[in-house]
Amino acid sequence: MHESLINFYSHHLGHDVKIHVTGTRGYPLVIFPTTLGNYTEAKDRGMIESIRWFVERGFIQVFCPDSINHSSWYGDIHPKHRVERHIQYDRFLAEEWIPQIRHNGGTGRIACAGISFGGFSASNFAFRHPEMVSHLFNLSGAFDIKSFMHGYYDDNVYFNNPVDFMPNANNPDLWNMKIVLGTSNWDICLDGNLKFSEILRRKNIAHWLDVRGDVEHDWPLWLEMLPHYVSMI
Template identity: 50%
Template sequence: MTEQYHRWHSPNLNLDLEMLVFGDRGFPVILFPTTKGRYHQNKDFGLIESVKWFVDEGLVKIYCPDTIDDRSWYDKGIHPADRARNYAWYDKMLVDELAPWAMHETGVGKVAVAGCSFGGYHAANFAFKHPEMVAHLFTMGGAFDIKMFTDGFYNDDIFYNNPADFLPGSNKPDLWNMNIILGTSEHDMCKDYNIRMSNILTEKNINHWLDIRPFADHDWPIWKEMFPHYLSTIK
């Protein structure tokens, strides 16, 4: 399995970001880390190894970028408006820099996005905001309501980065063409968030799969079972 390290200066964030890329061809998959995780976390915890066959066969090329959790939603030292503004810039980085990079390298017109736990939030927010860029969304133990991080403050940056709020009113046509899988488990602390998101999608007649696995916790072992299963649905 080929592995490449990239470091670049993001003009949208005015920060240097790091990323690992696995594979040399295939459908581009942007895979986000969990809470405050770095770009190498999904490799360190075995999630990349769980899908080695897909990478080796040239079916997918996986991009594992840094996030800015400690400068956005998890930064309790700044005002919630600043947390939300910083995250809006991160979203712009994904739109202007990373997703076009992945599409250009692979020659594919859309990306897949995926993530476990808080990485599932990153993936869902990007997919539901920008469905014209996303063909597949895979979340594993994700939560989709960011208001728990905003201390009661609310503005447009929060609304437009909170899928539980903006998705009900969105009518972007590509939402109905996306392959959406919400993975959770019987003992997942985020199960209720997945059920609520499934209800929103159902109310909009958006086809999706709410995958609730039995006897499993909010942890890496079940996510390593889910991820290869979900990648197998990429056509």
């Protein structure tokens, strides 16, 4: 598989963002890393290898951007500045980088996948910008970041916390998105996925709540999930 590394300068963040790219053509799939994972995590953990068949045939092109979780949600800063820093990252995605790849597949949209805390990153972006996202694959992801706020709450928190803003969201593109919430009976994020599935159900937003068997919240589960979900693109 062809691999390349992009150093994309973000004016919103004020620094380069590393992006690992696999493949040269196909529908753009953006994979967000776990809690403090980076742009090579999906490759290093075997996630890219698990979807080799789709990449080699030009069905998908995979983009793995670096996260800034270490300086936002997990940063040693006031919660107000944590969410503000994340908003800068969201603007990098929505205004600077994603516009350059969203037409690669001919639809003007991308597919998003996220693993564990990366599931929050993928879901938050997809639900905030559904006009850009055709497919969302949340692999054992979270949907609520209030635990990072230590009681602090403002409009920025609300609009970056899917469990809060989604019940009132009304962008018609939300009803056109293909959504998978992947979890398992032993997943630490099972309850969060069940609750978020209920939010989507109440809004009549079609989705697949994929609850797998007795498997832990770990890479073997996600390596099994990803090829299945990618086959839906």
